[in-house]
């Protein structure tokens with residue numbers, strides 16, 4: 001690759017510096033000191049194909065749901081179908097201004113209304129907001145609703161939220177951000193809620209109980225109806241972290257279990273991009289008594305006409321700009337329409353089948369702390385092998401496959417948290433199990449050097465987390 005020396009024309013530079021329009025004196029801009037003024041510019045002289053190949057190569061260094069199996073438990077990296085992307089890119093949607101008057105945005109409002117209705121009906125709730133921009137923001141929105149509801153019934157002394165120790169970290173964070181203190185209760189050996197601990201923790205200070213069902217251990221809470229009695233009996237609300245809706249959609253619903261509110265992670269169930277806290281979507285559905293606390297506006301339909309409704313007097317206010325992350329809502333709507341009720345229920349069954357397939361194949365290789373049927377994901381521990389979860393994950397990455405989530409949930413030592421989703425093929429899952437088997441046979445010395453095939457070896461993960469560089 002040759003470089004050619006592009007030299008600025010000194011005369012041209014001086015003309016620019018002294019011309020009427022750009023004169024330093026006239027604009028009062030400080031002159032750039034000579035010492036740091038660039039006199040020469042070295043530009044690579046490369047052919048188009050070199051440039052294209054360079055950037056295509058860089059893009060291929062990124063692992064993605066489009067390039068391979070992505071068994072990241074809890075985060076759920078589903079394949080994002082291209083027809084939904086195409087729809088999101090359709091200019092009739094993407095060029096629509098968010099402030100377009102409702103009479104000129106009937107199609108968009110219809111999409112939102114139908115998605116609201118679908119989420120409402122499939123969760124067994126009564127009303128929905130599409131506004132929250134991520135799952136965690138859906139939790140936060142729900143916690144604000146809990147607070148305002150408690151104030152409205154004269155129970156504002158209720159300032160505690162009870163959360164099991166298997167919960168996603170965003171649950172206690174959302175509760176704390178909404179001004180509550182959190183009370184953690186332990187899970188039992190089988191991953192389920194310790195009912196005695198719940199009875200001990202609950203009091204007239206409890207505002208709500210937050211539970212993820214199925215839990216981050218992939219376990220369905222079989223005592224859910226008993227939990228409902230305990231929590232409602234104490235005058236508190238029941239919040240369902242529905243991030244794992246993929247494991248129950250079409251089979252059961254939070255509303256049937258007596259819950260008051262639920263958030264959905266559209267990326268985890270309806271194949272939208274995750275959004276990394278940015279343009280994601282975490283709609284919330286509530287029972288009738290909480291409807292008037294929802295963020296506004298919501299989409300309503302009168303006759304054949306759709307409009308935006310701003311009338312709830314107790315609304316917590318806005319939690320997102322405009323009407324939420326419309327492009328993601330559109331993708332989820334397209335997915336829901338494309339799959340239909342039967343297709344979505346089939347997804348649920350396949351996601352559960354796949355998690356149990358991997359779980360069964362890993363039995364005897366790793367320790368699986370929770371016995372019995374799993375739902376959408378399986379948590380295994382490498383403790384019985386003497387290997388560290390981190391090393392096994394690095395071996396998997398080195399072999400060209402994305403690693404599962406590791407060291408989460410915190411209650412399982414040396415955890416590998418695997419979520420194949422309904423998209424995984426038997427070949428992908430068998431290959432994954434083979435890599436785990438290989439990893440635990442490799443001598444530690446060699447394993448500690450992994451990955452060796454990638455552009456980056458072992459990163460200093462503690463430093464990366466503590467000394468973040470958020471710009472470059």
Ligand SMILES: Cc1ncc(COP(=O)(O)O)c(C=O)c1O
Nearest residue numbers: 074075134135136168170212243
């Ligand atoms: C159980 C659970 N709750 C909450 C969240 C938070 O969702 P988000 O990452 O969209 O903020 C996740 C993450 O996907 C999750 O797995």
